[in-house]
Amino acid sequence: QVQLVQSGGGLVQAGGSLTLSCAASGRTLGMAWFRHAPGRQRQFLAFTSRSVGNSYYADFLKGRFTISRDNSKNTVYLQMNSLEPEDTAVYYCAAEVSNSGAAYYNALRYNNWGQGAKVTVSS
Numbered sequence: 001q002v003q004l005v006q007s008g009g010g011l012v013q014a015g016g017s018l019t020l021s022c023a024a025s026g027r028t029l030g031m032a033w034f035r036h037a038p039g040r041q042r043q044f045l046a047f048t049s050r051s052v053g054n055s056y057y058a059d060f061l062k063g064r065f066t067i068s069r070d071n072s073k074n075t076v077y078l079q080m081n082s083l084e085p086e087d088t089a090v091y092y093c094a095a096e097v098s099n100s101g102a103a104y105y106n107a108l109r110y111n112n113w114g115q116g117a118k119v120t121v122s123s
Helices: none
Strands: 003-006 010-013 018-024 029-034 043-048 055-057 065-070 075-080 090-095 117-121
Touching: 018 029, 018 090, 018 117, 029 065, 029 117, 043 065, 043 075, 055 065, 075 090, 075 117
Parallel strands: 010 117
Antiparallel strands: 003 018, 018 075, 029 043, 029 090, 043 055, 065 075, 090 117
16 A cells, blocks of 8 residues: 655636646556546546556546656656636545556546545636
């Protein structure tokens, strides 16, 4: 198990950008970002394997978000551009330390979660 500590989040105007960070206390394999908005189900956003270059995104993001990681710092980032009020949610990072076999977009794949960061996009 690892501990994940998130930073970033806050209030931003529509059309603006924000970057979230998630630092792990140890080595991780795949890392991902999810979000949970009030009244909605948790949504998968993006995944990156430990090997830099293998990243996958939810189709609805349409290229607005970018996931990246720095293995030397055990940290994953989520760069969010062209933010919309519909992006308002609590954002969570997740990490796996062993391969469970579940799909990368399945929350059950991850047994390590950050504390969450609230992102509010005003219109």
